[in-house]
Amino acid sequence: MRPDASKKLKAATPKKGANPVIIGGVVAAVVIVGVVVAILIGNSGKSGGASGGSAQPAGVVSGDLGGILANASPAKSNAPTLDLYEDFQCPVCGQLEKAMGPSIASMVQAGDIKLVVHTLSFLDDNLNNDSSKRSANAVACASDVGKFLAYHAAVFAAQPAQEGAGYTDAQLTEFATTAGITGTSLTTWQKCTSSGQHAQYVTDTQSAAEKAGVNSTPTLKLNGKDITKTLSTPEALIAQVKAATK
Amino acid sequence: MGLRSQSDAGRLPEVIGLLARLIVGVVLIWAGAAKVTSPALSARAVRAFQILPYDFAGYVGYALPVVEILVGLLLVIGLFTRLSATVGGILMVAFIIGIASAWARGLTIDCGCFGGGGTIAAAQTQYPRDILRDVGVAACAAWLVARPRTAYSLDQRLFS
Numbered sequence: 001m002r003p004d005a006s007k008k009l010k011a012a013t014p015k016k017g018a019n020p021v022i023i024g025g026v027v028a029a030v031v032i033v034g035v036v037v038a039i040l041i042g043n044s045g046k047s048g049g050a051s052g053g054s055a056q057p058a059g060v061v062s063g064d065l066g067g068i069l070a071n072a073s074p075a076k077s078n079a080p081t082l083d084l085y086e087d088f089q090c091p092v093c094g095q096l097e098k099a100m101g102p103s104i105a106s107m108v109q110a111g112d113i114k115l116v117v118h119t120l121s122f123l124d125d126n127l128n129n130d131s132s133k134r135s136a137n138a139v140a141c142a143s144d145v146g147k148f149l150a151y152h153a154a155v156f157a158a159q160p161a162q163e164g165a166g167y168t169d170a171q172l173t174e175f176a177t178t179a180g181i182t183g184t185s186l187t188t189w190q191k192c193t194s195s196g197q198h199a200q201y202v203t204d205t206q207s208a209a210e211k212a213g214v215n216s217t218p219t220l221k222l223n224g225k226d227i228t229k230t231l232s233t234p235e236a237l238i239a240q241v242k243a244a245t246k
Numbered sequence: 247m248g249l250r251s252q253s254d255a256g257r258l259p260e261v262i263g264l265l266a267r268l269i270v271g272v273v274l275i276w277a278g279a280a281k282v283t284s285p286a287l288s289a290r291a292v293r294a295f296q297i298l299p300y301d302f303a304g305y306v307g308y309a310l311p312v313v314e315i316l317v318g319l320l321l322v323i324g325l326f327t328r329l330s331a332t333v334g335g336i337l338m339v340a341f342i343i344g345i346a347s348a349w350a351r352g353l354t355i356d357c358g359c360f361g362g363g364g365t366i367a368a369a370q371t372q373y374p375r376d377i378l379r380d381v382g383v384a385a386c387a388a389w390l391v392a393r394p395r396t397a398y399s400l401d402q403r404l405f406s
Contacts, residue, residue: 042308
């Protein structure tokens with residue numbers, strides 16, 4: 001077959017064959033180094049995603065799960081908590097917002113629910129961009145100036161038809177205008193957004209959600225119970241909220 | 247050696263072994279290569295099984311593609327065939343257990359075997375197909391553990 005190679009091999013190795021211990025040692029070393037490097041790269045990628053400040057946005061709900069309270073004024077004392085896990089780049093989240101967003105917003109306004117929104121950013125890894133993290137930071141900045149829900153709605157209203165197209169910085173600024181952020185608020189929002197002031201918060205929100213077993217969006221939890229699969233219509237959600245109101 | 251090369255019957259198991267090596271090796275390399283460039287995704291895919299603790303699942307997600315590629319390469323070139331096949335077989339059994347467990351617990355996830363992963367719609371799950379594939383690969387690995395002497399292997403070139 002390949003007389004040259006076998007001749008060379010014979011010449012290069014002792015007559016009794018190669019030493020398995022040496023070759024095995026080399027292979028084991030390659031495997032160990034490979035695994036260690038992979039873990040180091042993986043870990044560095046995790047923290048590298050958060051470039052920017054570590055400030056907590058206004059309205060963050062204390063506790064392990066984080067999330068931003070979207071209610072502008074306090075909800076009724078017996079109102080149940082609706083946790084909403086979304087990624088701004090997730091098309092199904094866009095559909096959910098279209099179908100249920102207005103109902104959810106009016107329940108928030110009436111104080112019938114405490115709405116806690118967790119803006120996830122895992123789709124950045126799938127789609128190879130950073131639009132989820134940037135828009136999540138931008139909406140956290142909008143919370144700082146009291147316009148969380150309005151900004152949230154503006155992003156979803158402009159979600160690109162093609163998943164992965166993402167959001168440009170210019171679009172993020174446009175959403176601020178749409179959300180009615182003006183004057184000094186706009187200056188604050190701009191500073192916050194361009195410096196990625198809540199980048200660490202965004203990363204932490206993602207890992208907190210994963211730790212809580214939320215690994216897909218949208219996920220809705222009513223008083224901690226996952227109700228995502230039961231929601232065919234806004235009416236179904238409203239009925240569940242009523243049932244959970246004590 | 248003399249006896250073996252004389253009889254065709256003696257060669258057949260070695261050729262089957264070669265095929266088994268290539269099947270297990272290529273599947274492992276393919277699976278590893280699909281994931282190795284996106285460690286965050288791979289970590290998330292492992293976490294989606296909700297079996298291992300969060301941080302440890304992350305390490306598994308980072309390391310697994312590298313291990314798959316290296317073990318796959320060893321099998322393709324036929325170096326340390328028995329040990330490599332043992333590792334490959336253990337991986338397959340672990341995957342089968344993981345997928346079966348996710349299925350039994352009613353999770354609707356993509357196994358993330360060849361990239362991807364995470365929760366998907368219930369109708370999109372492929373549990374039987376994934377388990378069948380891994381059982382097939384595990385069977386090839388078992389053959390190699392039982393008969394590690396295969397045709398065109400570095401093991402024979404170097405060590406016999």
